[in-house]
Amino acid sequence: MYRYDEFDHGFVAARTAQFRDQVERRLSGELTEDQFKPLRLMNGVYLQLHAYMLRIAIPYGTLSARQLRKLAHIGRVYDKGYGHFTTRQNIQFNWPALKDIPAILDELASVEMHALQTSGNCIRNVTTDHFAGAAADEIADPRPYAEILRQWSSIHPEFSYLPRKFKIAVTGAPSDRAAIQLHDIGLELKRGPDGATGFAVYVGGGQGRTPMIAHKVRDYLPEEELLTYIEAVMRVYNLHGRRDNKYKARIKILVHETGAAEITRQIEAEYEEVRKTDLLRLPESEIQRIAAYFAPPDLPEKPARSGALEAAKADSREFATFVENNVTPHKAAGYGVVTVSLKPIGGIPGDATDRQMEVVADLAERYSQSEIRVSHEQNLVLPHVALDDLPALYASLKAQGLATGNAGLVTDIIACPGLDYCALANARSIPLAQDLSTRFGSPERQKEIGELKIKISGCINACGHHHVGHIGLLGVDKRGEEVYQITLGGSGDETASVGALVGPGFKTEEVVDAVETVVDTYLRLRESPDETFLAAVRRLGQQPFKEALYGAA
Amino acid sequence: MSAPIQKSAAKTKAATQIVTANRLDDGLVVYLAPGGGWTEKLNEADVLATPETLAAAVEAGKAAEAARVVVESYPIDVERGPSGLRPLRLREEIRAAGPTVRPDLARPLGA
Numbered sequence: 001m002y003r004y005d006e007f008d009h010g011f012v013a014a015r016t017a018q019f020r021d022q023v024e025r026r027l028s029g030e031l032t033e034d035q036f037k038p039l040r041l042m043n044g045v046y047l048q049l050h051a052y053m054l055r056i057a058i059p060y061g062t063l064s065a066r067q068l069r070k071l072a073h074i075g076r077v078y079d080k081g082y083g084h085f086t087t088r089q090n091i092q093f094n095w096p097a098l099k100d101i102p103a104i105l106d107e108l109a110s111v112e113m114h115a116l117q118t119s120g121n122c123i124r125n126v127t128t129d130h131f132a133g134a135a136a137d138e139i140a141d142p143r144p145y146a147e148i149l150r151q152w153s154s155i156h157p158e159f160s161y162l163p164r165k166f167k168i169a170v171t172g173a174p175s176d177r178a179a180i181q182l183h184d185i186g187l188e189l190k191r192g193p194d195g196a197t198g199f200a201v202y203v204g205g206g207q208g209r210t211p212m213i214a215h216k217v218r219d220y221l222p223e224e225e226l227l228t229y230i231e232a233v234m235r236v237y238n239l240h241g242r243r244d245n246k247y248k249a250r251i252k253i254l255v256h257e258t259g260a261a262e263i264t265r266q267i268e269a270e271y272e273e274v275r276k277t278d279l280l281r282l283p284e285s286e287i288q289r290i291a292a293y294f295a296p297p298d299l300p301e302k303p304a305r306s307g308a309l310e311a312a313k314a315d316s317r318e319f320a321t322f323v324e325n326n327v328t329p330h331k332a333a334g335y336g337v338v339t340v341s342l343k344p345i346g347g348i349p350g351d352a353t354d355r356q357m358e359v360v361a362d363l364a365e366r367y368s369q370s371e372i373r374v375s376h377e378q379n380l381v382l383p384h385v386a387l388d389d390l391p392a393l394y395a396s397l398k399a400q401g402l403a404t405g406n407a408g409l410v411t412d413i414i415a416c417p418g419l420d421y422c423a424l425a426n427a428r429s430i431p432l433a434q435d436l437s438t439r440f441g442s443p444e445r446q447k448e449i450g451e452l453k454i455k456i457s458g459c460i461n462a463c464g465h466h467h468v469g470h471i472g473l474l475g476v477d478k479r480g481e482e483v484y485q486i487t488l489g490g491s492g493d494e495t496a497s498v499g500a501l502v503g504p505g506f507k508t509e510e511v512v513d514a515v516e517t518v519v520d521t522y523l524r525l526r527e528s529p530d531e532t533f534l535a536a537v538r539r540l541g542q543q544p545f546k547e548a549l550y551g552a553a
Numbered sequence: 554m555s556a557p558i559q560k561s562a563a564k565t566k567a568a569t570q571i572v573t574a575n576r577l578d579d580g581l582v583v584y585l586a587p588g589g590g591w592t593e594k595l596n597e598a599d600v601l602a603t604p605e606t607l608a609a610a611v612e613a614g615k616a617a618e619a620a621r622v623v624v625e626s627y628p629i630d631v632e633r634g635p636s637g638l639r640p641l642r643l644r645e646e647i648r649a650a651g652p653t654v655r656p657d658l659a660r661p662l663g664a
Contacts, residue, residue: 482643
């Protein structure tokens with residue numbers, strides 16, 4: 001893991017001291033709310049329905065056991081005993097008092113964490129594949145590049161007041177688990193013709209009220225050119241991005257209005273200008289220095305097959321289901337990547353109690369080289385677990401309600417906080433996720449349905465990623481009543497697509513049945529159990545689902 | 554398990570109003586009470602039955618913002634039922650009662 005150097009420590013300590021002073025001046029009346037609001041937002045502090053909310057950055061979704069234990073401590077001491085892991089690989093606390101937040105930031109700084117750039121029109125926390133550094137299909141670990149981007153973008157003076165927020169995602173594997181084509185900039189690590197490492201660069205993706213898939217603007221960018229090229233993209237956006245209308249201010253709108261070919265030309269021209277200075281070309285030594293922090297752990301050699309694992313699977317169908325769904329192949333033989341589901345049947349997606357966080361921290365120390373990942377799908381990941389240890393790990397997880405074997409299945413639902421917490425929401429998301437989870441919760445039903453990603457947003461800002469749900473649900477307020485629109489066929493993977501609205505929305509008391517109708521239609525029409533829901537929707541189109549939901553026209 | 558999803562009460566033209574805000578130092582939801590103080594209890598809110606009392610209460614909210622007591626004050630529609638006041642919009646009902654998905658954190662209306 002990356003470790004702060006003296007500069008990092010000094011920088012975060014200075015920012016915490018600065019914000020402590022700003023809070024004191026706000027509470028004393030020296031600052032008005034209008035003056036204070038942009039300052040608190042720069043430090044991750046929102047005002048939500050019930051209280052302040054603190055959003056803490058988890059750079060590229062990577063946590064140490066020590067850091068997760070600190071988050072548990074913050075939840076217990078300063079909040080109400082839980083935290084909420086978000087679709088941006090961050091964590092939010094829903095109840096902190098403003099007067100306590102400087103102390104929380106001090107606590108975070110003690111474990112090399114902060115809340116910077118989790119809000120505002122700046123470059124936000126860079127996200128990656130939650131299996132980074134462990135996945136068997138990985139070309140290279142994306143986190144060193146995400147860390148380089150983090151260091152470069154932190155309080156970058158030129159890019160701290162962009163037209164709008166800016167999100168960068170990096171994947172190191174061809175199977176895109178980071179949804180890079182739905183980001184302002186998406187980076188896909190790849191090998192060049194000479195075997196060197198570089199990136200395919202995508203620009204202009206995003207969700208929100210105007211969902212768009214990014215355009216590939218570069219098929220191959222050598223790794224040493226990363227910052228030079230990204231700086232060029234940022235400059236084109238900063239210069240030409242619209243500032244007259246916040247709903248048209250994201251780079252996706254600029255790309256759409258300018259055209260992919262012309263925006264590519266502008267970026268390449270700016271790139272040539274930035275290159276002339278040669279200031280941002282990454283020295284090989286610096287790439288290696290950062291990469292060394294992310295060196296693969298020294299895992300003892302193991303046989304590829306674990307007798308203990310196979311015996312435990314034979315003993316328990318429930319455990320076998322957990323292994324089948326929640327354990328992903330590791331690049332090292334004899335190891336697995338374990339998804340710790342934060343989606344218990346009928347539970348709140350992404351919530352974890354302080355005790356659960358402590359248990360996962362303990363288990364990471366014991367079984368996973370003290371490493372934890374946070375996924376944008378609102379689960380936790382133990383990236384380096386010996387297959388021999390899976391039975392014991394499972395037993396410990398189960399004791400804390402953390403052993404639900406549903407990763408990637410119909411109950412592994414993404415949901416934004418919705419109207420239960422969020423000041424922007426029009427409808428609730430979490431209760432719908434809970435009701436759907438309960439409806440489809442039996443292991444047999446989930447196995448029959450197979451891979452199916454349901455994603456729920458409580459407003460058009462799409463924090464619940466409904467646009468890229470295989471089934472997407474968008475809550476709207478229709479004359480004071482919660483109504484849910486259904487989209488079908490979205491996907492955030494390497495075959496990215498935006499879901500299409502299937503028809504008029506459904507009232508709260510109707511929507512679970514409607515989703516079940518969609519699922520049953522899929523089960524009836526799929527060519528075989530091997531044809532996934534997404535593949536079936538892409539083959540069949542919307543019509544059979546429309547007819548099932550609304551009757552033949 | 555989730556709380557039952559219920560329709561919010563329909564708006565009525567006869568709605569009365571109260572003034573709400575979030576307290577500055579801890580952010581919790583509060584209501585303007587008779588006498589000018591702020592209370593966490595919905596049922597202790599000052600019910601504003603006339604345009605004149607509403608205007609005065611809105612002014613009191615702005616004054617409390619300036620005095621660093623609260624932030625983001627605004628009036629909301631309520632109705633009086635058997636168990637006391639109830640906000641007409643679901644958003645305000647959730648602000649008053651707490652997240653519907655966390656009954657352990659709920660503040661029952663009427664309490």
